[in-house]
Amino acid sequence: MDRRKFLLNTAKATAATMVTIPLVTDQAQAATECGDAFTFKQAPLPYAFDALEPVIDKETMNIHYSKHHAAYIKNVNDAIAADHIHVKDASEIFKHIKKYSQKVRDNAGGAWNHDFFWKAMKPGGSKIPAKLSDALQANFGSFESFKEEFSKAAAGRFGSGWAWLVKDGNALKIGSTPNQDNPLMPDADLKGTPLLGLDVWEHAYYLKYQNKRADYIKNWFDIVNWEFVAQQL
Secondary structure, three states: OHHHHHHHHHHHHHHHHHHHHHHHHHHHHHHHHHOOOOOOOOOOOOOOOOOOOOOOOHHHHHHHHHHHHHHHHHHHHHHHHHOOOOOOOHHHHHHOHHHOOHHHHHHHHHHHHHHHHHHOEOOOOOOOOHHHHHHHHHHHOOHHHHHHHHHHHHHHOOOOEEEEEEEEOOEEEEEEEEOOOOOOOOOOOOOOEEEEEEEOOHHHOHHHHOOOHHHHHHHHHHHEOHHHHHHHO
């Protein structure tokens, strides 16, 4: 009887193994085919919170990065999971943004825009590379004319939003978008490849400048990372 039980149990174990192996293999293959769902990551700030002073104060930078940007990251990843969105990168989300929820649109834009914004600034600013200087002159007549037009776009954006310099084909263009929209969205007010972006939401400047958005815009040019802008060309 003991031998019979042993053989019976061995047979059952073998059968169970034969059934289980294909299931595990199928799951692994499915995971490989689908891949891990893309999620946004909050990159480390490339400088200290106080590094952009006196243009942008330490407290504003801390709140902006640690609270606002972090919230966009969390909210868009929650929406990606809830809506079962499977894409390879952020550009794919923006390319098809019209088919996603408003939560995805707002927070994907907020997550990407801020990451771009941090990179577009540098303590003390930087010198404008020759190729970028030539491009600005060719498209706007001079750097000062570019600066004036960009400042008008930033100051003229009613409510919250962003001012942008974009490349559209062989031309450079200036404009703005509301809320957290960006030029990568097919239905955005301004479309193209972003070269430079300025956040004109009040939380970006209100602690230091209160309602003086124009002063914030004027001073912001002192910390632009023009080398980064040139790289986007």
